[in-house]
Amino acid sequence: MDALEADDLLQLLSSRQARRLRVIENLLRGRRTVSTLFWGQRYRLLYLLDLGKALTRGGLDGPAQALVDRQLATWEAEEQPQLRLTPAGVAAQHAAQPFVPQTAVLWPQLDINAARKRLLLGVQVVSEYQHQTKRYYPLATDLATRQLVRRWFYQSDRQQLGTALQATLTRSLARLPERVATVTVAGFTGYQQPGLTNQQLAVRWQTTAWQVYLMHIEAVVTIAQAAQVATDPLSGLLGPLWTVPVTKSAQATLAAVQAGGTLDQIARQRRIKPSTVREHLLEAAIMLPEAAFPYERLLPATTQRTLLALLPAAIDDWTYTDLAPAVQAKIDFFTFRLLAIWQDKRGDSHGKSNG
Template sequence: MLPDLVIQFFNTQPRRERSVFGLLTGKQTISILYAALSHHQLQWLHLYPGLSKEAFLAAVAKLKAQKCLAATETGLVLTESGQKRRIQAAQKVSLPAYYQPWMRVDRFAPRFFLAVQVLSEASYHSQAYRPISTDWATQQAVKHWYRQTHVQAAVDELTDLFERLPASLADELAANLIGHNYAGQRQPATLSAHFANVNALAALIQEIAAAKNQWYALWGGPQELVTRPAQTTLKQVRSGVDLATVAAQSHRKMSTVKEHLLLAAIMGQDVPIARLIPPAVHHALDQVDQWQDHQALLAMIPDSDFFQIRLFQIFKMQGRWPRAAT
């Protein structure tokens, strides 16, 4: 079923296979994130962290052999038969609609299922059971949470959270729970079942994030998609520090400082364009109609550089490019 997942990340616009693999497994390079933004797929960052490169490449090779994907100079594109296959694939392996990359689903899942087991056994005063997770970090996180948790209150809160979910998603989660004298399906048997489980967990996390009850502490809060160094760089630039000074003070290369700002921009942060793009370049960019080709833009605006052009392209894709002051 893996080809049915993989094909959904390709279309008639060239797409590099390594960018798709990096997106699914959560590799946050600027090139991978920019490609994801360009293809409107940034939502799926870190969707499948356990995906092996060998399995992914085998799926791509199979799609090529079936003539669903064709190679171009700049990446793979869907063929006519591939476009039909893509529609069918979406029905076989549905992407989790509730999923967002800030949710930490892959970290929360083992904690959640172990916590439910612990609460269930505690409700029956049972101590003789085998934990469903043997991962030390997961067990420690649940132990720490449990020591600060009122069992009945946590059970009541979870019941309330389940009642807030669509019935189909609540049933999906319930079918995978392990508790006192109750054993659901421990591991989803298919890729489709795996993503159905991810979708249900994502919907639950959405409710936990809103409720901020005892389960919020177990979840741990949203994942910050802009790294701390990038946040620090952005804060300095916002306060008026020039890039050369930021680089010198942080002992980082200028290219790294610029990557911090591009990451922040891709993730929707307010990057001070007026401090980063000279007025003449800004005015020239305002006149651009075709902005997708960065090489063409560099040739059209000789005084610009790659960083300025990429920043412009990111803001244009997001629909938030600010026109220069007259």
């Protein structure tokens, strides 16, 4: 991952919604707490998950302060630092014309880091083989990636692999904006072509290395989509990297609920805390499509009506501790948060305050 500059962080902020800097940081670092995932959903930034594992805690503080110093954003007093764009920040955001990924909703469903490493090495190996190169320096990567690419290469029809790979890459790249396709190809390493780094591409295209990185991810995801078809030459290399964007433990908890178990029963059966059961379900509700989660079973209509009558229209303004003690005694925080997730996914009047 390339470091985010102030102009990159600018694109992740809003004038209508104060955004917690630590949430954005935790998304990038892959910290999957329910709070991080929930606010990632509210900010429409869940696609950032795991994209910056090398980012250190506080790694966004410098870019954030730079935006404040340039009067493009302001700090808002809270228990966690929050940023809101100023009118000047909104104008700068619009003027920048940043790259906006179109496949972002799919990013949490793919192991992007592994897919990118496999694709880059696979392209290099096939390119060198096509030109009968006997000696070359393979891209530096981890042992597992080298072994997987080697196995894929030798299990493929090597006489046809070059032509088939070129055809599938051409089809996938044709679905992308010309600039994204050009940047992606320039980053490939092959016969007599050293791939350009993100920094080099950023200079050439007068953008930031982070923007180039996002373009590469867009291309990798698009190529991996095609690899979901068994006849695609990259199927064995990229196909297995598609996954359900929920931990296996949370999947097991959700399956138990869908089978009819109560939360307390599931906690006993799975030998986990009731609070862990609730965390699993909130994670699943956030990360899965609305239709894949049993909201109606866990949120009776009477409970929904009671809460909605007491809460503000904007979900960002919902605060559990603002509810009367008598209400809190009947309705726990899990129910409160689950309703917020569902209202957001339904996109009704309670879910339109972000932007």
